Amino acid sequence: MLTREQMAQRVARELRDGYYVNLGIGIPTLVANYVPQGVDVMLQSENGLLGMDAFPTQETIDADIINAGKQTVTVRHGAAIFDSAQSFAMIRGGHVDLTVLGAFEVDVQGNIASWMVPGKLVKGMGGAMDLVAGARNIIVTMTHTSKSGESKLLDQCSLPLTGVNCINHVLTELALLDIKEGQFILRERAPGVSIDDIVAKTAGKLHIPAVVPEMTF
Known part of the structure; x- marks a missing residue:
């Protein structure tokens, strides 16, 4: 299975030169550490930072520069704060x-x-509703199953929706999947993970191409 860092590395391969990219809290923030060499992107944090860079070292840390998850970050040349x-x-x-x-x-x-999860404390919807409505392309990073082992890739969401018909790709610790024509399409699998493992943990309709390569790092 992929580690959090490997998930961030795999997402970073989807970055293209000239992109403006918003990174949400959690695993997405790690993507800033793995931007490929030669790819010039501007990373945006919804709290008002454009030009976010990798996490700081002790020598470069500045407590006033934070991302949306309140983690300290660095900024690249040409960054803007607003x-x-x-x-x-x-x-x-x-x-x-x-x-x-x-x-x-x-x-x-x-x-x-x-x-939100009904019956649980809701701290606020954050900016996700705006992000899924406004971005041209969206990648979701999450665990394939819940803590109880239930699939989180479904035929129909059971929880209140953040956005409708807006997700293009899903990366979990098991696989990278596209969403097209009412089904998940298995694009790549994590090292050492079999197709049978992915099928068993995917509740939604899943298409398996003839060849599903294993990710390399």
Whole structure:
């Protein structure tokens, strides 16, 4: 199975030169550490930072520079810091090429549930609803199953939706999948993970191509 760092490395391979990319909290924030050499991207954090860079060392840490998850980060040359109103104007205006965020559930129609579990404390919906509505491309990073072993890749989400028909790709610790035409399409599998393992843990309709390569790192 993939580690959190390997998941971030795999997502980073989807970055393209010139992209504006929003990174959500959790695993997505690690993507900043793995931007491929020669690829120039501007990483955006919804709290009002454009030009986010890798996590700091003790020598470069600045407690005033944080991402949306309140983690200290560094900034690249040409970075800009602004208020959240301008940040969300950028998101809502369709100026984000790619968003990477987590989820509780994703289904075969590209729906995502990521902001609340009924009966549990809800801290707030955050910016995910804006991000999934405004970004041109979205990658979800999450665990394939819940702590109880239930699949989180479903035919239909059971939790309140964050966005409808908006998710293009899902990366879990087991596999990278596309979502097209009402089904998950297995694109790559984690090292050492069999197709049977993925099938057993995927509740939603799953298409298996003739060849499914194993990821390399």
